[in-house]
Amino acid sequence: MYRPHSPGKTAPLVPVDDSEMAERAVRYALEAHPDTEITVLHVVGEPSPMMGKAMSLALEDDIEQAAEEHVSAVLECAHDIADQFDTEITTDVAWGTPAKVTINRAEVFDTVIISSHRGTLADRLFVENVAQKVFRRSPVPVTVVC
Template sequence: MIEQVLVAMDDSEMAERALEYALEVHPDAEITVLYVAGEPSPMMGRALEMALEDDIEAVAREEAESIFESAGELAAERGVDLDTDVDVGSPAKSIIERAENFDAVVLGSHGGDLRSRLLMGNVAERVTRAAPVPVTVVR
């Protein structure tokens, strides 16, 4: 029986569909919504990278607020409370590592814009291949 579900979300329509799927298919499960912000890259230049490193978690939490608010509204419509979590780093790696504490993972097939589609598609593929629990990819 699936008791705990991790739903990886960004601000895309596919992520919203993933949450809707999780809420519908696993109505009695504890659902945690995870937002993963990418970490600064050396390609940004060392000065910018250093400036961002100090506040990257605060920025990630700020970015996640609207996503969590929308997710909470969807869940509230079904009378469900969500847990939320934020991480900074590689989205696929973060999802895979956290999946160990859940019975299933649900995520969207890709993000909204082309860059996000390519990145999220790659994330979905990597998570599907490496997660230690069943993964559902929603389109």
């Protein structure tokens, strides 16, 4: 099985969106796991009753460019935080449902570090919280950052 990190090191997967809570998760990962290979994952496409940003991307004239611009801003923020810790991070991008993608990717990591919640109250009422799904279904330990 492919492992994206060196044996003997704890390698966290940190799924992020464009929220302040996700920035906290990146900071926590860098503080709690110094000198490890941290992978920051951004999944393009948010589950919501009205399809959220996934729908707005689908309506763009150039879907790929719109997605790249969104991803670029999110990952640039993660790199900026890592720079504050004088640390390099690995970034990864996927398309799909954030919880499913995170759970599928988690099996090659030692832990997942995820922010506690995202979205509007309506999103949280109609679509189960991504962190809750990951916490319940992850094949590896999960740390939820508040």
